[in-house]
Amino acid sequence: MNITKEERHNRMLNKIINPEIERLKRVEIVSGIILHNLKEKVEIDCCGLDECHLINTISRVIGQYIK
Numbered sequence: 001m002n003i004t005k006e007e008r009h010n011r012m013l014n015k016i017i018n019p020e021i022e023r024l025k026r027v028e029i030v031s032g033i034i035l036h037n038l039k040e041k042v043e044i045d046c047c048g049l050d051e052c053h054l055i056n057t058i059s060r061v062i063g064q065y066i067k
Contacts, residue, residue, distance in 0.1 A: 024059075027066065031058035 003011075032055050038044060046054060 027059045027062050031055045034058055
């Protein structure tokens with residue numbers, strides 16, 4: 001089966017991008033666990049932020065230390 005130039009290009013992009021997407025998903029999962037554990041220990045005032053915003057903030061901090 002011959003693959004087109006576009007299919008070859010898409011496969012190459014997937015090889016490059018998918019590992020980073022998977023890493024970001026893992027960081028987000030860990031951030032959610034951290035937030036959940038913090039909520040069990042202390043009362044967190046979200047200051048009007050949704051839970052997803054707090055998770056993204058935690059993820060950003062983790063991302064600075066894990067490359």
